[in-house]
Amino acid sequence: MNRSVIIHILGWILNFEAAFMVLPIIVAIIYGEKNGFAFLITMGLCLLFGILLSRIKPKSRVFYAREGFISVALGWITLSIFGALPFIISGQIPHPIDAMFEIISGFSTTGSSVLSDIEALDYCMLFWRSFTHWIGGMGVLVFILAILPLARGESMHIMRAESTGPSVEKLVPRMRTSAALLYGIYIGMTILQILLLLAGGMPLFDALTITFGSAGTGGFAIKNNSIMSYSPYLQNVITIFMFLFGVNFNFYYLILLRKAKDAFKIEEVKWYFIIVISAIILISLNTGGFNGFFDAIHHSAFQVSSIITTTGYATKDFNLWPGFSKTILFLLMFIGACAGSTGGGMKVSRIVVLFKTIGKEMSYLLNRRSVKVIKLNGKKLENETVRSINVFFVAYILIFSTSFLIISLDNYDFTSSFTAVVATLNNVGPGFELVGPLGNFSGFSNLSKLVMMFNMLVGRLEIFPIILLFSPSTWKK
C-alpha cells in the first residue's frame, strides 16, 4: 500500500480543518466568548500536524481503490478526533467519549446528541457543531478535490469512497470541475435557504446554524425543543430545503443545463417524490390532534422530509404519535434520501433495485428459462452493481444486528435500543422513546456510545471504507 500518499492527504485534511475553524473563532469574537481560545489551540495543533504531514511528498503516485478507501476512512477519523478537541479543551463537553460522539454525530450528519441542555453551550460551540454538518454533508475530500490539484486516477477512488449511493459518477470529465460544481450547487442552495430564513425574521445565528443542519441533512438544533419554537413560515422553508437537499445532485445539474425533462426522468427522484408524498398523506390521515387539515399537512410534511432525508429536526414530538404514523417514520429512516445527495440511510435507489431483484427472482422461479435484466433509468444495470447492492444490504443487516445486541446490554427498553441503532446507522439523529426528538443519548454506557460512533461513520461512508480498516488483508504489503 502507498502509505506516503495517504499521509499526505491526511495532512491536507488537517490543514483544511484548521481553515474551517476560522469561522467559530469569528463567532467567539462577535459574542465575546473566551472559549474561542479552545478553537485557536486546536487550530494550531491542526496546522502543526497538517503542515508536517502534507509536506511529506508521496514517494509514488500509485493510487488504487485500496488507498482511496483507507484515506477516506482515516481522513474522517482524523477529522473527528481534532474536531472534538475544542469541546474537551473548553470543558463544555468534558468527557472525551461524549465529545467524540457529538463531533462524529456532527460530521456524519447524524444529529444525535449526548447533551441534555443544548442551550447551555457557548455560541461558538453551537456554531462549530452545526458547521460540521455542513462540511460532512457533501464530504471533506470532495471539497479538497475541488481545490487541490490531485492527479487523475486517485481522485475517482476518493470520490467513490466518500460519496453516497451505489454507483458514483462524475458530472463532467474533470474531477476538479465536477467537485467544484457539486460544491457550487451546495453553496448556492445554502445561501438561498439562509436568505429565506432571514426574510422570515429568523436571527442570523439561528439562520446559519439551522441551514447548516438542513443542508448537510444533519439535524443539530440550537434549541432544546429543536425547531418547535419557530414560526410556521420558517418551518415550511426548512421542510422544503430538507427535502431539496435529499435529492440527487445530478438532478440540479441537469436543471442548470436546462434539461428539466431529463432531470425528472431520474427514476430514483421519481420514487423519492412518490414516497414522500404518500407518507405525508398517510400520516396526516392517521395522526390526530392537529388544528385542521393544513396544520396536519404542515407538521407531517416537516417530520417526513426531516426523517427521510435523515436530518432529524422536529416540530412535533412524533414519539407521541399513533403506532401507524410512527411505523411509517421508522421505515423512512431505513429508506433514506437519494444517492448523490447529502442524506443518509440506505438510499432510495438501493431500495428500488432491491425491489426489482425480487421481481426478477419471482419471474425466474416461475420459469427457469426466463431472462430478465434489471433496469434503472431505462438502462441495464450491470450485474456487478446489483451484486454490490445485495452485499451492501447483507452487511448493513449484519452490522445492525451486532450493534443492537451490544447496545441491549444497557438494558433499556426494546424500542429505545432498537431505534438508537436505527437513528445512528442511518444518520437520522432521533429515534423513539428515550432517544426520541426531545430525548438524547446521554444515558447510554460508554461501550454503547462507541458502538454508535462506529455506526454513524459506517452509515455516512456507506459501510465498506470503515470496515475495510478492520480487515487485516487491507494492511498487508
Add this chain to the structure above:
Amino acid sequence: MNIIIVGCGKVGATLAEQLDQEGHDIIVVDNKASSVENITNFMDVMGIVGNGASYNVLLEAGIERADLLIAVTGSDELNLLCCLIARKAGKCHTIARVRNPGYNDEIEFIKEEMGLSMTINPELETAIEISALINLPSAIEIDTFAKGKVELLKFHVPEHSVLNNMKVMNLSSKLKSKVLVCIVEREDQVFIPSGSFLLQANDIISIIASHKTAIDFFQKAGIFVGRSKNVMLIGGGTLTVYLAQRLATSDIKVTIIEQNSERCEELSDLLPSARIINANATEKNVLLEEGIDDTEAFASLTNYDEENILLSLYAKKRSRAKVFTKITRMTYDDIVGEMSLGVIINPKLVTADRILQHIRAMQNSKGSNVETLYKLVDNKVEALEFYVRSNAKLLGVPLEKLNLKPNLLVSCINRKGKIIIPNGQDHIEVGDTVIIVTTNTGLDDLNDILI
C-alpha cells in the same frame, strides 16, 4: 477541447491518457462497462456505457458541446456511423478508424461525403512506417518535419563507428556533414546534448537532417546504408499486403510466408510480384530454405506476439537482416524492450500517435504559436515547430549568444523553404519556422525558450 472517444480498447485508452495529460476534457464511450471502468479508474475522464452510434448516448456524452469525436471501436461501420451521427447531432470534428482494405480506395470519397476530418487505417500507417525504415535500414525511427523536408532519424551508434567517443561539436567538422544531434538516449536517461557531450557506442541518438544529408552522414559515420534488396515477411495479414505493395514500387523483392493456403492464393492474386510461400514459418527448415540467412530485412507480422518474438530472435541470430517485430499486447513492453527484436511495431500505438498528431495540429491552428508538436522517446522529449513572428525577442542574434534554457536545442531553421541546420553563428529571422527540441515540456511560445 471537449473530446469524445468511442471505443475503449488499447487505442482509446492511449488516446484518453495522452489527451487528458494535454489538458483536454475527455468522455469515453463503450458498450462494455468493464472497458470503460478500466479507463475511468486510472484517468481523470468521464465514462459512459452505451452504443456510441446511438443518438441518445451521444447526447448524454454531451455531443452538442464536443469539439471532436474519435471513433476507434473494432468495427469500421460502427466507427463511420458514430461519426455520421455525431456530425448531424453536433458541430464537432470527427476522426474514424477504418481498416478494411475494401474501403481503402474509396476512403477519400467517404471522408469527403461524410465530412470526416481524418480517417486512419492502422495497418496502412504501420506499413508506411515499416517501409520507410526498410528504405533506410540503419534508422530505428523516422519522423518528418517541415512538410517532409527534414527528417528526425533515430539510430544506434555501433562499436566500430567513428562516432564512438566523439564530441558533438566536432561532428560536423570531422564528417563534413550538416547534421545536428538532438537527442541521446543512454540506458534510461535522455539527454539534449551540448557541444561538449561525448557520444559513446550503443547510445541511441536522434539526428536532424534532410533526407540526402542523412544518407551521406550514415556513409561517413560508417553505418550501413544500403537499401534492403530482399525482404522476408512472415504472416499474410492486411499489414503484409499494404507493406508488400509499397515495397514493390521501390523494386524490392518480397517473400511472404503464410500458413493458410487459401490466404496464399488471395495474396498471390493481390501481389503478383511477390513470392508467396505456403508453409509454417515456425519450422526452422522452411526459413532456412527460403533464405533467412541472406535476407536483408525480416518482419514477423503474424497475429501471435509469442510467435513473432521467437521468429525475430531466430532471425537476429541467423542473419544480419534488419528485423521488425509486431507486438500487439504491450503489457510487458519493458521485457520486450530488453530482447533484441529489432524494431518493435505496434499498429495500435501507431494509430494513437497519428491521431494525436492530427489533434495537436488542429489545436495549434486555433491560436497557439506551435505549428506541430511531436512527442518523442516515451513523451520525455518534445519537438516543436514554431512560426517566427515579429514579437520574438531573439531576432537577429547569433544562437550562441542567446541565453537558452538548459536541455533545449534550436535544431532546424526553415527559411523560405531552405533548410538550415544551425550552428552557433546562425540566427533567427521573422518568417522562419524553427524546430525546438527540448525535455522541458509545455512550451507554447517561441519566447519561452529563453531563460
